[in-house]
Amino acid sequence: MDSLKKQSSAVSDVGAWAMNVVSSVGLIMANKQLMSPAGYAFVFATTLTGFHFSMTALIGLVSNATGNSTRKKVPLWELLWFSVVANTSITGMNLSLMLNSVGFYQSIGSLQKKYSIGSFELLSQTAPIQALSLLLFGPFVDYYLTGKLLASYKFSSAAFFFILLSCSLAVFCNISQYLCIGRFSATSFQVLGHMKTVCVLILGWLLFDSELTLKNILGMAIAILGMVVYSWAVEADKQTESKVSPLPKEASEENVELLKQQQQSDGSPLKDVELGKSQP
Template identity: 25%
Template sequence: MSGGSDAPAESKPAMSSNLVVAMWAGFSSLLQLPPPSCRLMFPRRYGFTFVLSLTLCHFIATTVFLEGVTQFKLFGSSVKHMETKDNWLTAFCGVLSIAFMNFSLQANSVGFYQITKLCIIPVVLGIEYAKSGKTVSYRVLISLGLLLAGVGIATVTDIQLNMKGCMYAVIAVLTTAQFQLWQGSKQKQHGLSAIQITHSIALPQTLITLASVVVVEPNVTSHTFSSNYVDVALIVLTCLIAMVMNVTSFGLIGKTSAVTFQVVGHAKTCLIIASGFIFFPPAYFSANEIKNLFGLFVAILGMVLYGHIKTVDQRRSNGDQSPDCLDSLLPDPKFKAAGASQMQEEEEIQPIVKEEEGEKS
Protein backbone atom coordinates (compact mmCIF):
# COMPACT_ATOMS: atom_id res chain seq x y z
CA MET A 1 0.00 0.00 0.00
CA SER A 2 2.78 2.38 0.81
CA GLY A 3 4.41 1.80 -2.56
CA GLY A 4 1.22 2.78 -4.35
CA SER A 5 0.78 6.00 -2.40
CA ASP A 6 4.36 7.18 -3.06
CA ALA A 7 3.99 7.51 -6.83
CA PRO A 8 1.29 10.19 -6.90
CA ALA A 9 3.16 12.13 -4.23
CA GLU A 10 6.23 12.26 -6.48
CA SER A 11 4.41 13.04 -9.72
CA LYS A 12 2.25 15.80 -8.30
CA PRO A 13 5.10 18.20 -7.43
CA ALA A 14 6.68 17.52 -10.83
CA MET A 15 3.45 18.37 -12.58
CA SER A 16 3.09 21.46 -10.43
CA SER A 17 6.66 22.55 -11.25
CA ASN A 18 6.09 22.04 -14.98
CA LEU A 19 2.89 24.05 -14.74
CA VAL A 20 4.73 26.93 -13.06
CA VAL A 21 7.43 26.90 -15.76
CA ALA A 22 4.75 26.91 -18.47
CA MET A 23 3.02 29.84 -16.79
CA TRP A 24 6.24 31.89 -16.57
CA ALA A 25 7.07 31.05 -20.20
CA GLY A 26 3.60 32.05 -21.40
CA PHE A 27 3.64 35.36 -19.57
CA SER A 28 7.18 36.09 -20.72
CA SER A 29 6.33 35.45 -24.38
CA LEU A 30 3.13 37.50 -24.38
CA LEU A 31 4.54 40.46 -22.48
CA GLN A 32 7.58 40.78 -24.74
CA LEU A 33 5.44 41.56 -27.79
CA PRO A 34 4.56 45.29 -27.33
CA PRO A 35 7.67 46.95 -25.82
CA PRO A 36 10.02 46.80 -28.85
CA SER A 37 7.32 48.28 -31.11
CA CYS A 38 6.64 51.04 -28.59
CA ARG A 39 10.34 51.81 -28.20
CA LEU A 40 10.62 52.26 -31.96
CA MET A 41 7.41 54.28 -32.12
CA PHE A 42 8.46 56.94 -29.60
CA PRO A 43 11.49 58.32 -31.46
CA ARG A 44 10.04 57.93 -34.97
CA ARG A 45 6.51 59.20 -34.44
CA TYR A 46 6.65 61.34 -31.31
CA GLY A 47 10.29 62.42 -31.24
CA PHE A 48 10.82 60.94 -27.77
CA THR A 49 14.46 59.86 -28.10
CA PHE A 50 15.17 59.65 -24.38
CA VAL A 51 15.89 55.94 -23.90
CA LEU A 52 17.14 56.22 -20.33
CA SER A 53 14.19 58.36 -19.29
CA LEU A 54 11.77 55.76 -20.63
CA THR A 55 13.72 53.06 -18.79
CA LEU A 56 13.53 55.19 -15.61
CA CYS A 57 9.74 55.32 -15.91
CA HIS A 58 9.69 51.51 -16.14
CA PHE A 59 11.84 51.10 -13.02
CA ILE A 60 9.80 53.62 -11.03
CA ALA A 61 6.60 51.76 -11.91
CA THR A 62 8.23 48.43 -11.00
CA THR A 63 9.50 49.79 -7.66
CA VAL A 64 6.11 51.22 -6.67
CA PHE A 65 4.24 48.09 -7.75
CA LEU A 66 6.54 45.65 -5.95
CA GLU A 67 6.72 47.80 -2.83
CA GLY A 68 2.95 47.51 -2.54
CA VAL A 69 3.03 43.77 -3.33
CA THR A 70 5.61 43.00 -0.63
CA GLN A 71 4.36 45.40 2.04
CA PHE A 72 0.83 44.00 1.85
CA LYS A 73 2.20 40.44 1.36
CA LEU A 74 0.25 39.88 -1.83
CA PHE A 75 0.96 36.56 -3.60
CA GLY A 76 2.54 35.44 -0.31
CA SER A 77 5.66 37.57 -0.83
CA SER A 78 7.46 39.08 2.16
CA VAL A 79 10.29 41.62 2.12
CA LYS A 80 13.67 39.97 1.64
CA HIS A 81 16.82 41.46 0.11
CA MET A 82 20.16 40.29 -1.19
CA GLU A 83 23.45 41.40 0.30
CA THR A 84 24.25 45.04 -0.52
CA LYS A 85 27.12 44.23 -2.88
CA ASP A 86 25.17 41.64 -4.89
CA ASN A 87 22.12 43.89 -4.89
CA TRP A 88 23.82 46.91 -6.44
CA LEU A 89 26.03 44.89 -8.79
CA THR A 90 23.05 42.97 -10.19
CA ALA A 91 21.01 46.18 -10.45
CA PHE A 92 23.81 47.99 -12.28
CA CYS A 93 24.24 45.14 -14.76
CA GLY A 94 20.47 45.08 -15.34
CA VAL A 95 20.39 48.82 -16.07
CA LEU A 96 23.27 48.49 -18.54
CA SER A 97 21.54 45.54 -20.24
CA ILE A 98 18.21 47.31 -20.76
CA ALA A 99 19.71 50.69 -21.64
CA PHE A 100 22.19 49.40 -24.21
CA MET A 101 19.63 47.05 -25.76
CA ASN A 102 17.49 50.15 -26.32
CA PHE A 103 20.48 52.12 -27.62
CA SER A 104 21.29 49.25 -29.99
CA LEU A 105 17.69 49.16 -31.21
CA GLN A 106 17.84 52.85 -32.07
CA ALA A 107 21.35 52.97 -33.54
CA ASN A 108 21.23 49.79 -35.66
CA SER A 109 19.04 48.40 -38.39
CA VAL A 110 16.38 45.88 -37.39
CA GLY A 111 18.36 43.08 -39.06
CA PHE A 112 21.53 43.82 -37.10
CA TYR A 113 19.49 44.13 -33.89
CA GLN A 114 18.12 40.63 -34.52
CA ILE A 115 21.67 39.33 -34.93
CA THR A 116 22.52 40.98 -31.59
CA LYS A 117 19.72 39.03 -29.90
CA LEU A 118 20.86 35.78 -31.52
CA CYS A 119 24.36 36.26 -30.07
CA ILE A 120 23.13 36.17 -26.45
CA ILE A 121 22.85 32.37 -26.21
CA PRO A 122 26.44 31.68 -27.42
CA VAL A 123 27.74 34.40 -25.07
CA VAL A 124 25.84 32.90 -22.11
CA LEU A 125 27.37 29.49 -22.86
CA GLY A 126 30.79 31.08 -23.24
CA ILE A 127 30.58 32.92 -19.90
CA GLU A 128 29.46 29.76 -18.09
CA TYR A 129 32.37 27.81 -19.58
CA ALA A 130 34.93 30.54 -18.81
CA LYS A 131 33.77 30.99 -15.21
CA SER A 132 32.99 27.47 -14.04
CA GLY A 133 33.95 25.15 -16.90
CA LYS A 134 30.29 24.28 -17.42
CA THR A 135 29.54 22.72 -20.78
CA VAL A 136 26.46 21.47 -22.58
CA SER A 137 26.14 18.30 -24.64
CA TYR A 138 26.64 18.46 -28.38
CA ARG A 139 22.99 17.38 -28.67
CA VAL A 140 21.87 20.61 -26.98
CA LEU A 141 24.31 22.56 -29.18
CA ILE A 142 22.75 20.99 -32.30
CA SER A 143 19.25 21.99 -31.21
CA LEU A 144 20.36 25.53 -30.32
CA GLY A 145 22.23 25.81 -33.61
CA LEU A 146 19.09 24.86 -35.55
CA LEU A 147 17.02 27.34 -33.54
CA LEU A 148 19.41 30.26 -34.03
CA ALA A 149 19.94 29.48 -37.72
CA GLY A 150 16.20 29.26 -38.32
CA VAL A 151 15.40 32.51 -36.51
CA GLY A 152 18.27 34.20 -38.36
CA ILE A 153 16.99 33.03 -41.76
CA ALA A 154 13.44 34.11 -40.94
CA THR A 155 14.16 37.54 -39.39
CA VAL A 156 17.49 38.95 -40.57
CA THR A 157 17.07 41.00 -43.72
CA ASP A 158 18.87 44.35 -43.95
CA ILE A 159 22.19 44.66 -42.13
CA GLN A 160 23.68 48.12 -41.74
CA LEU A 161 26.84 48.51 -39.68
CA ASN A 162 28.21 51.58 -37.93
CA MET A 163 30.84 51.94 -35.25
CA LYS A 164 28.56 53.39 -32.56
CA GLY A 165 25.86 50.78 -33.19
CA CYS A 166 28.39 47.92 -33.02
CA MET A 167 29.74 49.25 -29.72
CA TYR A 168 26.22 49.47 -28.28
CA ALA A 169 25.48 45.93 -29.51
CA VAL A 170 28.62 44.40 -27.94
CA ILE A 171 27.93 46.02 -24.55
CA ALA A 172 24.24 45.04 -24.77
CA VAL A 173 25.02 41.37 -25.49
CA LEU A 174 27.68 41.05 -22.75
CA THR A 175 25.64 42.77 -20.04
CA THR A 176 22.40 40.97 -20.98
CA ALA A 177 24.10 37.57 -20.89
CA GLN A 178 25.70 38.29 -17.50
CA PHE A 179 22.52 39.80 -16.04
CA GLN A 180 20.43 36.81 -17.05
CA LEU A 181 22.97 34.43 -15.53
CA TRP A 182 22.81 36.41 -12.28
CA GLN A 183 19.02 36.41 -12.41
CA GLY A 184 19.14 32.66 -11.91
CA SER A 185 22.22 32.21 -9.71
CA LYS A 186 21.48 35.05 -7.25
CA GLN A 187 17.93 33.77 -6.68
CA LYS A 188 19.23 30.34 -5.71
CA GLN A 189 22.18 31.71 -3.73
CA HIS A 190 20.04 33.97 -1.52
CA GLY A 191 16.88 31.83 -1.47
CA LEU A 192 14.63 34.49 -3.01
CA SER A 193 11.43 34.20 -5.01
CA ALA A 194 11.03 35.96 -8.36
CA ILE A 195 9.05 38.80 -6.75
CA GLN A 196 11.51 39.17 -3.85
CA ILE A 197 14.63 39.47 -6.00
CA THR A 198 12.93 41.85 -8.46
CA HIS A 199 11.84 43.99 -5.51
CA SER A 200 15.35 43.79 -4.04
CA ILE A 201 17.02 45.38 -7.09
CA ALA A 202 14.14 47.64 -8.18
CA LEU A 203 15.07 50.69 -6.07
CA PRO A 204 18.82 50.48 -6.85
CA GLN A 205 17.97 50.23 -10.56
CA THR A 206 15.75 53.31 -10.26
CA LEU A 207 18.46 55.34 -8.50
CA ILE A 208 21.19 54.27 -10.96
CA THR A 209 18.98 55.14 -13.95
CA LEU A 210 17.97 58.47 -12.40
CA ALA A 211 21.63 59.44 -12.00
CA SER A 212 22.26 58.40 -15.63
CA VAL A 213 19.33 60.51 -16.87
CA VAL A 214 20.64 63.58 -15.05
CA VAL A 215 24.03 63.18 -16.74
CA VAL A 216 23.12 61.87 -20.20
CA GLU A 217 19.59 63.22 -20.84
CA PRO A 218 19.26 66.50 -18.90
CA ASN A 219 17.13 68.05 -21.65
CA VAL A 220 14.32 65.49 -21.23
CA THR A 221 12.32 68.15 -19.35
CA SER A 222 12.17 70.26 -22.50
CA HIS A 223 10.31 67.57 -24.47
CA THR A 224 6.81 68.59 -25.59
CA PHE A 225 4.21 65.85 -25.49
CA SER A 226 1.47 65.59 -28.11
CA SER A 227 -1.74 67.49 -27.56
CA ASN A 228 -3.84 64.32 -27.31
CA TYR A 229 -1.31 62.70 -24.91
CA VAL A 230 -1.20 59.48 -26.91
CA ASP A 231 2.54 59.27 -26.27
CA VAL A 232 1.91 59.62 -22.52
CA ALA A 233 -0.62 56.79 -22.70
CA LEU A 234 1.94 54.63 -24.51
CA ILE A 235 4.55 55.35 -21.84
CA VAL A 236 2.08 54.32 -19.14
CA LEU A 237 1.25 51.16 -21.11
CA THR A 238 4.92 50.18 -21.42
CA CYS A 239 5.37 50.84 -17.69
CA LEU A 240 2.55 48.44 -16.85
CA ILE A 241 3.98 45.79 -19.16
CA ALA A 242 7.57 46.31 -17.96
CA MET A 243 6.80 45.92 -14.27
CA VAL A 244 5.14 42.55 -14.88
CA MET A 245 7.75 41.48 -17.44
CA ASN A 246 10.58 42.15 -14.96
CA VAL A 247 9.03 39.66 -12.54
CA THR A 248 8.29 37.04 -15.21
CA SER A 249 11.87 37.10 -16.51
CA PHE A 250 13.19 36.37 -13.00
CA GLY A 251 10.51 33.71 -12.53
CA LEU A 252 11.31 31.84 -15.75
CA ILE A 253 15.10 32.05 -15.40
CA GLY A 254 14.87 31.01 -11.74
CA LYS A 255 12.91 27.89 -12.66
CA THR A 256 14.93 27.02 -15.79
CA SER A 257 18.05 28.82 -17.07
CA ALA A 258 19.21 31.87 -19.02
CA VAL A 259 19.48 29.75 -22.19
CA THR A 260 15.91 28.46 -21.85
CA PHE A 261 14.74 32.04 -21.28
CA GLN A 262 16.33 33.03 -24.60
CA VAL A 263 14.78 30.02 -26.33
CA VAL A 264 11.35 31.16 -25.10
CA GLY A 265 12.08 34.64 -26.46
CA HIS A 266 12.91 33.21 -29.89
CA ALA A 267 9.75 31.09 -29.68
CA LYS A 268 7.85 34.35 -29.35
CA THR A 269 9.49 35.61 -32.54
CA CYS A 270 8.48 32.43 -34.37
CA LEU A 271 4.94 32.83 -33.04
CA ILE A 272 4.73 36.34 -34.50
CA ILE A 273 5.98 35.18 -37.92
CA ALA A 274 3.68 32.14 -37.97
CA SER A 275 0.62 34.18 -36.94
CA GLY A 276 1.33 36.56 -39.83
CA PHE A 277 1.17 33.69 -42.32
CA ILE A 278 -1.91 32.18 -40.64
CA PHE A 279 -4.04 35.31 -40.28
CA PHE A 280 -2.75 37.20 -43.34
CA PRO A 281 -1.86 34.52 -45.90
CA PRO A 282 -0.20 35.94 -49.04
CA ALA A 283 -1.85 35.56 -52.44
CA TYR A 284 1.36 34.04 -53.73
CA PHE A 285 4.64 33.18 -52.02
CA SER A 286 7.59 35.32 -53.01
CA ALA A 287 11.21 34.17 -52.60
CA ASN A 288 11.50 36.17 -49.37
CA GLU A 289 8.36 34.58 -47.90
CA ILE A 290 9.58 31.11 -48.82
CA LYS A 291 12.86 31.93 -47.05
CA ASN A 292 10.92 33.06 -43.98
CA LEU A 293 8.85 29.87 -43.96
CA PHE A 294 11.97 27.72 -44.29
CA GLY A 295 13.62 29.60 -41.43
CA LEU A 296 10.48 29.21 -39.33
CA PHE A 297 10.46 25.45 -39.96
CA VAL A 298 14.14 25.11 -38.97
CA ALA A 299 13.64 27.24 -35.84
CA ILE A 300 10.61 25.23 -34.70
CA LEU A 301 12.54 22.00 -35.31
CA GLY A 302 15.34 23.34 -33.11
CA MET A 303 12.91 24.38 -30.36
CA VAL A 304 11.14 21.03 -30.31
CA LEU A 305 14.47 19.20 -30.30
CA TYR A 306 15.78 21.38 -27.45
CA GLY A 307 12.69 20.71 -25.32
CA HIS A 308 12.87 16.98 -26.05
CA ILE A 309 16.58 16.70 -25.18
CA LYS A 310 16.22 18.71 -21.96
CA THR A 311 13.31 16.50 -20.91
CA VAL A 312 15.25 13.30 -21.61
CA ASP A 313 18.35 14.68 -19.85
CA GLN A 314 16.23 15.38 -16.78
CA ARG A 315 14.92 11.83 -16.81
CA ARG A 316 18.44 10.44 -17.19
CA SER A 317 19.64 12.47 -14.22
CA ASN A 318 16.95 10.65 -12.21
CA GLY A 319 18.24 7.24 -13.33
CA ASP A 320 15.93 6.66 -16.31
CA GLN A 321 18.02 5.37 -19.25
CA SER A 322 15.40 6.00 -21.95
CA PRO A 323 16.94 7.09 -25.29
CA ASP A 324 16.15 10.32 -27.12
CA CYS A 325 15.43 10.83 -30.81
CA LEU A 326 19.13 11.42 -31.64
CA ASP A 327 20.40 8.13 -30.21
CA SER A 328 19.96 6.21 -33.45
CA LEU A 329 21.88 8.82 -35.47
CA LEU A 330 24.21 10.45 -32.93
CA PRO A 331 24.52 8.17 -29.90
CA ASP A 332 25.59 9.84 -26.67
CA PRO A 333 28.88 8.19 -25.52
CA LYS A 334 27.91 8.49 -21.85
CA PHE A 335 24.48 7.02 -22.45
CA LYS A 336 25.95 4.31 -24.65
CA ALA A 337 28.49 3.42 -21.94
CA ALA A 338 25.75 3.36 -19.31
CA GLY A 339 23.64 1.12 -21.52
CA ALA A 340 26.58 -1.22 -22.19
CA SER A 341 27.37 -1.53 -18.49
CA GLN A 342 23.73 -2.22 -17.75
CA MET A 343 23.64 -4.95 -20.42
CA GLN A 344 26.87 -6.43 -19.02
CA GLU A 345 25.38 -6.56 -15.53
CA GLU A 346 22.28 -8.31 -16.90
CA GLU A 347 24.46 -10.84 -18.76
CA GLU A 348 26.41 -11.56 -15.58
CA ILE A 349 23.25 -11.97 -13.52
CA GLN A 350 21.42 -14.26 -15.98
CA PRO A 351 23.72 -17.35 -15.55
CA ILE A 352 23.50 -17.02 -11.77
CA VAL A 353 19.71 -16.88 -11.93
CA LYS A 354 19.58 -19.89 -14.25
CA GLU A 355 21.94 -21.84 -11.96
CA GLU A 356 19.75 -21.08 -8.92
CA GLU A 357 16.66 -22.14 -10.83
CA GLY A 358 18.40 -25.42 -11.83
CA GLU A 359 19.33 -26.17 -8.22
CA LYS A 360 15.75 -25.57 -7.09
CA SER A 361 14.39 -27.89 -9.76
Protein backbone atom coordinates (compact mmCIF):
# COMPACT_ATOMS: atom_id res chain seq x y z
CA MET A 1 0.00 0.00 0.00
CA ASP A 2 2.79 2.39 0.95
CA SER A 3 4.67 1.55 -2.25
CA LEU A 4 1.56 2.34 -4.32
CA LYS A 5 1.20 5.69 -2.56
CA LYS A 6 4.86 6.48 -3.19
CA GLN A 7 4.52 5.56 -6.87
CA SER A 8 1.38 7.68 -7.19
CA SER A 9 3.13 10.60 -5.50
CA ALA A 10 6.16 10.20 -7.77
CA VAL A 11 3.93 10.20 -10.87
CA SER A 12 2.17 13.35 -9.63
CA ASP A 13 5.51 15.04 -8.98
CA VAL A 14 6.77 14.19 -12.46
CA GLY A 15 3.49 15.43 -13.96
CA ALA A 16 3.71 18.77 -12.14
CA TRP A 17 7.38 19.10 -13.09
CA ALA A 18 6.75 18.27 -16.77
CA MET A 19 3.76 20.61 -17.04
CA ASN A 20 5.78 23.45 -15.50
CA VAL A 21 8.75 22.97 -17.84
CA VAL A 22 6.66 22.59 -21.01
CA SER A 23 4.25 25.45 -20.25
CA SER A 24 6.99 27.81 -19.02
CA VAL A 25 9.29 27.23 -21.99
CA GLY A 26 6.34 27.36 -24.40
CA LEU A 27 5.16 30.61 -22.82
CA ILE A 28 8.60 32.19 -23.20
CA MET A 29 8.82 31.12 -26.84
CA ALA A 30 5.36 32.56 -27.55
CA ASN A 31 6.28 35.79 -25.74
CA LYS A 32 9.51 36.07 -27.72
CA GLN A 33 7.59 35.85 -30.98
CA LEU A 34 4.96 38.28 -29.71
CA MET A 35 7.31 40.84 -28.15
CA SER A 36 10.41 40.80 -30.36
CA PRO A 37 10.87 43.42 -33.12
CA ALA A 38 11.24 40.57 -35.62
CA GLY A 39 7.88 39.21 -34.46
CA TYR A 40 4.86 41.37 -33.61
CA ALA A 41 6.60 44.01 -31.44
CA PHE A 42 4.03 43.83 -28.63
CA VAL A 43 6.31 45.44 -26.05
CA PHE A 44 3.69 45.87 -23.31
CA ALA A 45 4.95 43.15 -20.96
CA THR A 46 3.15 44.33 -17.81
CA THR A 47 -0.19 44.60 -19.59
CA LEU A 48 0.39 41.17 -21.11
CA THR A 49 0.81 39.80 -17.59
CA GLY A 50 -2.56 41.37 -16.75
CA PHE A 51 -4.07 39.47 -19.70
CA HIS A 52 -2.50 36.27 -18.36
CA PHE A 53 -4.09 36.65 -14.94
CA SER A 54 -7.43 37.68 -16.43
CA MET A 55 -7.53 34.33 -18.23
CA THR A 56 -6.38 32.52 -15.07
CA ALA A 57 -9.04 34.31 -12.99
CA LEU A 58 -11.71 33.33 -15.52
CA ILE A 59 -10.67 29.66 -15.32
CA GLY A 60 -10.74 29.87 -11.51
CA LEU A 61 -14.23 31.40 -11.47
CA VAL A 62 -15.56 28.73 -13.84
CA SER A 63 -13.97 25.99 -11.70
CA ASN A 64 -15.56 27.39 -8.52
CA ALA A 65 -18.94 27.80 -10.21
CA THR A 66 -18.97 24.21 -11.47
CA GLY A 67 -17.92 22.84 -8.08
CA ASN A 68 -14.58 21.45 -9.29
CA SER A 69 -12.75 23.43 -6.60
CA THR A 70 -13.67 24.77 -3.17
CA ARG A 71 -13.17 28.33 -2.00
CA LYS A 72 -11.48 28.69 1.40
CA LYS A 73 -11.48 31.97 3.28
CA VAL A 74 -8.21 33.93 3.25
CA PRO A 75 -8.09 37.49 4.70
CA LEU A 76 -8.25 40.17 2.00
CA TRP A 77 -5.17 42.00 3.28
CA GLU A 78 -3.16 38.75 2.97
CA LEU A 79 -4.31 38.38 -0.63
CA LEU A 80 -3.46 42.02 -1.38
CA TRP A 81 0.03 41.72 0.13
CA PHE A 82 0.66 38.49 -1.75
CA SER A 83 -0.54 40.09 -5.00
CA VAL A 84 2.01 42.89 -4.62
CA VAL A 85 4.84 40.36 -4.16
CA ALA A 86 3.55 38.15 -6.99
CA ASN A 87 3.05 41.03 -9.44
CA THR A 88 6.56 42.31 -8.80
CA SER A 89 8.05 38.86 -9.34
CA ILE A 90 5.98 37.86 -12.37
CA THR A 91 6.39 41.23 -14.09
CA GLY A 92 10.11 40.68 -13.72
CA MET A 93 9.70 37.26 -15.35
CA ASN A 94 8.12 38.80 -18.43
CA LEU A 95 10.61 41.64 -18.66
CA SER A 96 13.63 39.37 -18.39
CA LEU A 97 11.88 36.41 -20.10
CA MET A 98 13.25 34.01 -17.43
CA LEU A 99 13.52 34.63 -13.72
CA ASN A 100 12.58 32.67 -10.60
CA SER A 101 12.04 34.44 -7.32
CA VAL A 102 12.69 32.68 -4.01
CA GLY A 103 10.69 35.40 -2.24
CA PHE A 104 7.68 34.66 -4.42
CA TYR A 105 8.13 30.94 -3.75
CA GLN A 106 8.26 31.42 0.01
CA SER A 107 5.17 33.67 0.00
CA ILE A 108 3.08 31.04 -1.76
CA GLY A 109 4.29 28.22 0.48
CA SER A 110 3.63 30.28 3.61
CA LEU A 111 0.03 31.09 2.65
CA GLN A 112 -0.71 27.49 1.66
CA LYS A 113 0.47 26.17 5.03
CA LYS A 114 -1.07 28.96 7.09
CA TYR A 115 -4.60 28.54 5.73
CA SER A 116 -4.41 24.87 4.64
CA ILE A 117 -5.34 25.92 1.14
CA GLY A 118 -4.54 24.10 -2.09
CA SER A 119 -2.48 25.54 -4.90
CA PHE A 120 -5.37 26.08 -7.33
CA GLU A 121 -7.66 27.49 -4.62
CA LEU A 122 -5.02 30.09 -3.70
CA LEU A 123 -4.41 30.93 -7.35
CA SER A 124 -8.15 31.38 -8.05
CA GLN A 125 -8.38 33.92 -5.19
CA THR A 126 -5.27 35.94 -6.01
CA ALA A 127 -5.61 35.95 -9.83
CA PRO A 128 -8.56 38.43 -9.97
CA ILE A 129 -6.71 40.92 -7.73
CA GLN A 130 -3.52 40.56 -9.75
CA ALA A 131 -5.38 40.88 -13.05
CA LEU A 132 -7.24 44.03 -11.96
CA SER A 133 -4.14 45.76 -10.59
CA LEU A 134 -1.98 44.87 -13.60
CA LEU A 135 -4.60 45.95 -16.13
CA LEU A 136 -5.05 49.27 -14.29
CA PHE A 137 -1.39 50.15 -13.79
CA GLY A 138 0.23 48.01 -16.50
CA PRO A 139 -0.23 50.43 -19.42
CA PHE A 140 1.35 53.26 -17.39
CA VAL A 141 4.29 51.07 -16.36
CA ASP A 142 4.76 49.95 -19.97
CA TYR A 143 4.67 53.55 -21.20
CA TYR A 144 7.31 54.51 -18.63
CA LEU A 145 9.52 51.59 -19.68
CA THR A 146 9.05 51.71 -23.46
CA GLY A 147 7.72 55.18 -24.26
CA LYS A 148 4.88 53.58 -26.25
CA LEU A 149 1.13 53.64 -25.64
CA LEU A 150 -0.97 50.49 -25.77
CA ALA A 151 -3.71 52.42 -27.57
CA SER A 152 -1.32 53.15 -30.45
CA TYR A 153 -0.49 49.48 -31.06
CA LYS A 154 -1.98 48.09 -34.27
CA PHE A 155 -3.43 44.67 -33.49
CA SER A 156 -3.31 42.04 -36.22
CA SER A 157 -5.04 38.67 -36.27
CA ALA A 158 -1.65 36.93 -35.88
CA ALA A 159 -0.70 39.11 -32.91
CA PHE A 160 -4.10 38.46 -31.33
CA PHE A 161 -3.59 34.71 -31.83
CA PHE A 162 -0.21 34.82 -30.06
CA ILE A 163 -1.72 36.84 -27.20
CA LEU A 164 -4.37 34.14 -26.75
CA LEU A 165 -1.71 31.43 -27.00
CA SER A 166 0.41 33.25 -24.42
CA CYS A 167 -2.58 33.57 -22.07
CA SER A 168 -3.48 29.88 -22.44
CA LEU A 169 0.08 28.76 -21.72
CA ALA A 170 0.21 31.18 -18.78
CA VAL A 171 -2.77 29.41 -17.15
CA PHE A 172 -0.93 26.08 -17.23
CA CYS A 173 2.29 27.79 -16.16
CA ASN A 174 0.61 29.44 -13.15
CA ILE A 175 -1.18 26.27 -12.04
CA SER A 176 1.92 24.10 -12.43
CA GLN A 177 4.07 26.65 -10.62
CA TYR A 178 1.77 26.56 -7.59
CA LEU A 179 1.72 22.74 -7.77
CA CYS A 180 5.52 22.61 -7.83
CA ILE A 181 5.74 24.95 -4.86
CA GLY A 182 3.53 22.60 -2.88
CA ARG A 183 5.72 19.60 -3.76
CA PHE A 184 9.35 20.71 -4.09
CA SER A 185 11.77 22.63 -1.91
CA ALA A 186 13.01 26.12 -2.80
CA THR A 187 16.33 24.65 -3.94
CA SER A 188 14.60 22.11 -6.18
CA PHE A 189 12.49 24.94 -7.60
CA GLN A 190 15.65 26.88 -8.48
CA VAL A 191 17.20 23.79 -10.10
CA LEU A 192 14.01 23.45 -12.13
CA GLY A 193 14.46 27.07 -13.19
CA HIS A 194 17.99 26.33 -14.43
CA MET A 195 16.63 23.48 -16.54
CA LYS A 196 14.09 25.83 -18.11
CA THR A 197 16.84 28.36 -18.81
CA VAL A 198 18.84 25.71 -20.69
CA CYS A 199 15.73 24.76 -22.72
CA VAL A 200 15.03 28.42 -23.52
CA LEU A 201 18.59 29.04 -24.74
CA ILE A 202 18.59 25.94 -26.94
CA LEU A 203 15.13 26.59 -28.42
CA GLY A 204 15.96 30.27 -28.92
CA TRP A 205 19.00 29.22 -30.92
CA LEU A 206 16.98 26.69 -32.97
CA LEU A 207 13.81 28.72 -33.57
CA PHE A 208 14.87 32.37 -33.42
CA ASP A 209 18.51 32.20 -34.60
CA SER A 210 19.62 33.60 -31.25
CA GLU A 211 23.38 33.80 -30.86
CA LEU A 212 24.76 30.97 -28.76
CA THR A 213 28.06 32.22 -27.38
CA LEU A 214 30.80 30.30 -25.60
CA LYS A 215 29.62 31.96 -22.38
CA ASN A 216 26.10 30.57 -22.93
CA ILE A 217 27.45 27.09 -23.63
CA LEU A 218 29.67 27.12 -20.54
CA GLY A 219 26.76 28.39 -18.44
CA MET A 220 24.51 25.58 -19.69
CA ALA A 221 27.21 22.99 -19.01
CA ILE A 222 27.64 24.27 -15.44
CA ALA A 223 23.86 24.31 -14.93
CA ILE A 224 23.51 20.72 -16.18
CA LEU A 225 26.43 19.61 -13.99
CA GLY A 226 24.80 21.33 -11.01
CA MET A 227 21.49 19.55 -11.69
CA VAL A 228 23.24 16.18 -11.89
CA VAL A 229 25.17 16.77 -8.65
CA TYR A 230 22.03 18.02 -6.87
CA SER A 231 20.04 14.95 -8.01
CA TRP A 232 22.84 12.68 -6.78
CA ALA A 233 22.96 14.48 -3.41
CA VAL A 234 19.19 14.22 -2.93
CA GLU A 235 19.22 10.50 -3.79
CA ALA A 236 22.17 9.86 -1.45
CA ASP A 237 20.37 11.69 1.36
CA LYS A 238 17.23 9.58 0.83
CA GLN A 239 19.25 6.36 0.95
CA THR A 240 20.97 7.48 4.17
CA GLU A 241 17.63 8.28 5.80
CA SER A 242 16.19 4.91 4.78
CA LYS A 243 19.14 3.07 6.39
CA VAL A 244 18.76 4.91 9.69
CA SER A 245 15.74 3.44 11.48
CA PRO A 246 15.32 5.11 14.88
CA LEU A 247 13.49 3.27 17.64
CA PRO A 248 9.80 4.08 17.74
CA LYS A 249 8.69 6.31 20.58
CA GLU A 250 6.49 3.55 22.00
CA ALA A 251 9.44 1.13 22.20
CA SER A 252 11.66 3.62 24.02
CA GLU A 253 8.87 4.36 26.53
CA GLU A 254 8.42 0.63 27.17
CA ASN A 255 12.16 0.27 27.85
CA VAL A 256 12.04 3.12 30.36
CA GLU A 257 9.08 1.55 32.16
CA LEU A 258 10.78 -1.88 32.30
CA LEU A 259 13.95 -0.34 33.73
CA LYS A 260 11.95 1.44 36.44
CA GLN A 261 10.16 -1.80 37.38
CA GLN A 262 13.49 -3.67 37.56
CA GLN A 263 14.96 -1.04 39.89
CA GLN A 264 11.91 -1.23 42.15
CA SER A 265 12.10 -5.04 42.37
CA ASP A 266 15.83 -4.88 43.23
CA GLY A 267 15.09 -2.48 46.09
CA SER A 268 17.55 0.06 44.75
CA PRO A 269 16.71 3.77 44.90
CA LEU A 270 14.45 4.68 42.04
CA LYS A 271 16.10 7.00 39.57
CA ASP A 272 14.65 9.09 36.85
CA VAL A 273 16.30 7.33 33.90
CA GLU A 274 15.86 10.38 31.70
CA LEU A 275 17.38 12.93 34.10
CA GLY A 276 19.67 10.59 36.05
CA LYS A 277 18.36 11.87 39.40
CA SER A 278 17.19 9.81 42.40
CA GLN A 279 13.53 10.02 43.26
CA PRO A 280 12.30 9.76 46.91
